[in-house]
Amino acid sequence: MGVNDISGAAEPAEAGDASRRTILKSMGVAVAGIGAAAAVGGPLVTSLTNNEPARSVMPEAKALRIDHVTVVDPRDGSSRRDMSVLVRDGKIASVTASAKVETTADVKVVDGADRFAVPGYNNMHTHVLQEKQRSKLFMAAMLADGTTGMRQMAGSDDLLLYRRERRLPLGADTPGLHVMPGALLMPFNAPSVSRARSEISRQKDLGADFIKLIQVERDVFFDAVSWAHANGLRIAGHLPPTVSPYEASEAGFDSIEHLGTSTNIWIETSSDRSALRDKGDTPGALPNWLGYVPFSQRIFSSDIATKTMAKRLLNPALMNSQETVTITQAALDSFDEDAAVKLAETFARNSTWQTPTLVRLRTQYLADAPEYKNHPWLKMVSAEDRGAFQESRKKFMDLPAETRSTYHRYYATTLKMIKVMHDAGVPIMTGTDGPSAVPGQDLHAEFQEMAAAGLKPLDVLRSTTTNPASFLGRSGHMGAVATGMDADFLLLDANPLESVDNMTKISAIVRAGNFATFQEISATVDNLLSKAEG
Template identity: 40%
Template sequence: MSTTGLRINHVTVIDPHDGTRTPQRSILIQGGRITAVEPVPEGPPDPAARTVDATGMFAVPGYNDMHVHAIGPDAPAGALALMLANGITGIRQMSGSPELLAQRRTGTLPLGTHAPSLLVMPGSVLTPLNAGTVEAAAGEITRQKQEGADFIKVGLVSPEVFFAAIAQAHEVGLPIVGHLPSGIDAAKAARAGFHAIEHLGPGDAIWISTSTEEETLRAETAQQRLPKLPAIRLPSFVQRRVQAVIRKRLINPAAYSKAGDVARLQRAFDTHSAPKAALLAKEFAARATWHVPTLMRLRTQQLADLPAFASNPHLRYLPPDLVKDWQNSAATFHKQPQAVRTTLKAAYERQLALTRLLYTSGVSMLAGTDDGGWEVPGFALHQEFDELARAGLPPLKILQMTTSDAARFLGRTTEMGRIAPGYLADLVLLEGDPTVSVDHLHRINSLVKSGTHYSRQDLDALLARLEAGHGHLR
């Protein structure tokens, strides 16, 4: 790999904004930035820059995985390096803590040399542990703002806390994103300014919002009660211990689905109204409510016992203990009653259709993967591309979701999401045109991260080291 000046010649540059292809370009990179995109210069090579012949290649901005949990004590070993080896040059970290935010402030986050850039990160996810009441949520959000969080993420909270948290986040000037807890009116959340919905909910919130029995089903969810916890803020070390206890359940929450909750989801499916769904999608578009479907996360949860997951050859890059946990979680899922698994299987097909509806309705979306059983970091984003294609999204839209749309979401369109002078030198060279076929997004010839060039041989060597170390670089 090279960190000196770099010139990439004879490449076709693709602009993800509109799919424009400009052949026979020369990309000059210096100091981690693109300094020129121009016709291939005549004459001898510039001795001050390494020259790469990219004849037949297509250059696109680096991929961004916009929903990951790749940093912190629970992150899979080698996750960041696996992502880089798969063309991912930027990540949106979806869980944080006071400690991680402090490490970022001091430049001591353990990212490693071979890693994507950390684009944004929240503080601790809002749950009954730190946001059990409106007052606790307000205090937590204010603290996270002071600690340097880039946004607020909602996990599991009551409807009262949910809407109060949106208001408090707006008050302190932070976007708020995350889950729609069961019983939340999805349209009301959009109107309140909930910035991004992850995992198409998850759960039943959107499906209840599109049911002809919406009021009845939502009233049933109101009978549920969140766990009662102390009214005081728990120390960080106590929160970590509690989180460690539930970590294995989070490998696949569907493995612990309650029959009553799944039955209610089935009723929402049975009473689904296509016109109501269309109106809701239009509401999301009108309110600029983003979606991050994370289809692979949903697929690996709701179809967890598919034999193909357990035989995935990419599991060899991960620690055996982690794979064993995933196997145990899949076995637990398989013990669910057949009726539960049948509904969950149907749920995934419906989520593909919902993703298609969001796209055709003009809802802004991002490509992300999350973290959990059967998801191998890096490779999972490529599986996400394929699932988005299965949902009916065209190749250019999928490319946009991981490049230019990510830049737009972050408000960084002047330095990300395009190959142009002044932009960050993060790009992928592909052996096929990704606007023609999603398969070509997988055909990575080489990449550039912050001006450093990784040849195909470099990337293969990085993967070999991860395999030898079972997720640890050796």
């Protein structure tokens, strides 16, 4: 083949004792509680659509060899210059010196032109499959960012069925789906230990890869962790306000998302933590009695409720009470680095993974940052979503100056905590919580925020390649450009070990063995955007 040059290229008896956290006085407050509990992430998901989507077919990848590249191995930080990567049947068949390769008739040859070959990136916290209208567009944009694999963080019976039947909108022009849970574990479906166990077992039978927990009663939380593990499933998600990060880690909670989503991590890293714990009840928590109200989950997952919650979730910080803001301020005022190190060491000892989704936290607590006003991402969403976001941003800017100052410090302390955790050996992965109507939730921005926290380029590269492979138990076939690995890798125009900026300079992407230049993928994004707007 010719050589291509890419140089241009009902159980009320089990409800337990009611706590102050879960007694809300009206259904209206309960609605607000849904937003507070979901905190960060997409709307509740129970059904995708009444119409079955078409089956997706991955195109057969032709044999491919890319010559004259520097292969960067995040596992040890090494680089090998002038190498050739041979791909067959969606796998890397060999990685050899370019000078030793021989031309084979059935192999398409691409001149890598001294570019840098790195494993594909992984977004380990996304809600993209929940998008009803623009999922293909958003996934194409993710691929253009170098995302070749993803962990979907909310599922449903429908989504699990569609995956089994290969009806999810996945292909060579989207990231691959690594794992997905079933419905979020909440008071709707898990108001008691027995109901939670039943739901976890049911989700396993449907094919869920792990359990995503949002908020449940304290006794339900600890039993859910044990029951998920007993069923061979991991459990990840948010921390209920009644459970401290220490307790969650010691119980074996596998992965904490968004640093836990409430004030509890800052209470535990405060020198005044004993006093703050007594004040740390988070208002607006989901009431457990919702699990005993007939059809409550169906009501709150209706189209109207979902749309309302979607607007609230544009910035969950806007739902915080003054009490919560005051507690947060006091905790940040008394941040104790020794306490932070102790907590981080607990996470490291117990292998409590962290997917902080810094870019999502940034959009919550630095929503008045000027770059969000006319961010390029806003052109990717509908006019309705753009208007809702601008309205949300205005509400943030209208908050009292002292509140916004507290939120700014919240994010600055978040970056500090990420560095403390990294230095203690806590395993960290990249995730964005997007894409959505909120701008700035892209993987490249996440790289920048990790760098701002003090992580070196190699650390950031590992957080999106080798760390996800290790978390998934797939280090034998992902996370490196090496013989036998899945053919999901990128060609970069500059050395990613020198700067995180270079991790964003993508020249070409190989997805399941299918080669495409960045320009080709960008054209796909533009075409899908045109169709969405048409």
